[in-house]
Amino acid sequence: MDISGKSIVVTGGASGIGAALARQAAEAGGKVCIADLNIDAANALAQEIGGMAVACDVTYEAQIIAGIQNAEEAHGPVDIFVSNAGLGRGDPSHAASASDADWTLNWNVHVMAHVWAARALLPAMIERGSGHFVNVASAAGLLNQIGDAAYSATKHAAVSFAESLLITHGNDGIGVSVVCPQYVATPLLGLGDGDAQGNLLTAGDVAKSVWQGVADGTFVIMPHPDVAKYNALRGADPARWIKGMQMLRAKAMSEYGGISVQNFYKLI
Numbered sequence: 001m002d003i004s005g006k007s008i009v010v011t012g013g014a015s016g017i018g019a020a021l022a023r024q025a026a027e028a029g030g031k032v033c034i035a036d037l038n039i040d041a042a043n044a045l046a047q048e049i050g051g052m053a054v055a056c057d058v059t060y061e062a063q064i065i066a067g068i069q070n071a072e073e074a075h076g077p078v079d080i081f082v083s084n085a086g087l088g089r090g091d092p093s094h095a096a097s098a099s100d101a102d103w104t105l106n107w108n109v110h111v112m113a114h115v116w117a118a119r120a121l122l123p124a125m126i127e128r129g130s131g132h133f134v135n136v137a138s139a140a141g142l143l144n145q146i147g148d149a150a151y152s153a154t155k156h157a158a159v160s161f162a163e164s165l166l167i168t169h170g171n172d173g174i175g176v177s178v179v180c181p182q183y184v185a186t187p188l189l190g191l192g193d194g195d196a197q198g199n200l201l202t203a204g205d206v207a208k209s210v211w212q213g214v215a216d217g218t219f220v221i222m223p224h225p226d227v228a229k230y231n232a233l234r235g236a237d238p239a240r241w242i243k244g245m246q247m248l249r250a251k252a253m254s255e256y257g258g259i260s261v262q263n264f265y266k267l268i
């Protein structure tokens with residue numbers, strides 16, 4: 001899909017990957033609505049790129065519906081909805097140690113927000129015979145984020161929901177892209193563009209891959225080429241893949257004295 005002139009909503013668009021997606025979409029002629037919890041940052045970016053901002057907590061279906069209504073009043077029917085908002089809290093200790101509140105938050109932000117956006121938009125998109133969902137998952141949605149079971153499980157669910165969307169509605173003219181990056185230098189990891197090196201991409205690098213993938217109609221967008229290799233290995237030989245992940249975890253423990261998601265990009 002060509003994004004010029006399109007009505008585009010980006011959740012979590014005030015920071016990191018979402019901000020880069022919003023910026024590049026506006027540069028390409030898209031009409032961009034930034035929907036974020038952080039309305040001050042969303043407003044500032046909207047002003048900079050000539051878009052609009054709405055306050056939206058994606059853990060509430062009503063706020064997603066209201067955000068879409070606001071965007072449609074200003075920019076016309078939503079052509080592309082980017083579900084990008086996300087968070088990572090990490091396991092406090094063992095793999096089942098995160099609180100129920102954290103599991104529910106991960107579930108609502110990484111999965112239900114995608115479901116609620118699709119529920120709000122699909123009927124009109126099907127009637128028009130066009131529309132595109134860009135659902136930002138993670139390489140952890142294909143593989144695993146060591147040290148964050150709730151993140152890993154819900155990102156897998158996000159990939160699965162994107163598959164269901166495309167299987168069910170691809171023939172209705174609906175496009176779906178699910179984005180599976182490895183580490184990106186954003187505030188989520190306490191990093192910024194200046195920290196990017198090697199396998200640690202900038203948010204702008206990821207956004208470039210995403211908009212290219214949308215233009216090409218790519219389903220699984222993997223900005224880091226190694227992810228496809230690891231995913232193939234996991235499918236071909238799950239036992240060997242688990243052994244490799246256990247070794248990586250042991251390396252993180254010995255080099256950093258504990259598991260911190262923020263350190264993993266240094267190990268791969």
Ligand SMILES: NC(=O)c1ccc[n+]([C@@H]2O[C@H](COP(=O)([O-])OP(=O)(O)OC[C@H]3O[C@@H](n4cnc5c(N)ncnc54)[C@H](O)[C@@H]3O)[C@@H](O)[C@H]2O)c1
Nearest residue numbers: 012015016017037057058084085086138183184186187188
């Ligand atoms: N940074 C990485 O290494 C990385 C890797 C793979 C996938 N991702 C995914 O990319 C997406 C963007 O992450 P990022 O690194 O740019 O993070 P970030 O922390 O820089 O930005 C996240 C944005 O989401 C917003 N947000 C959080 N909860 C929200 C909610 N309930 N409602 C509305 N907005 C909310 C925040 O206010 C923020 O603006 C996430 O889904 C994340 O899981 C990130």
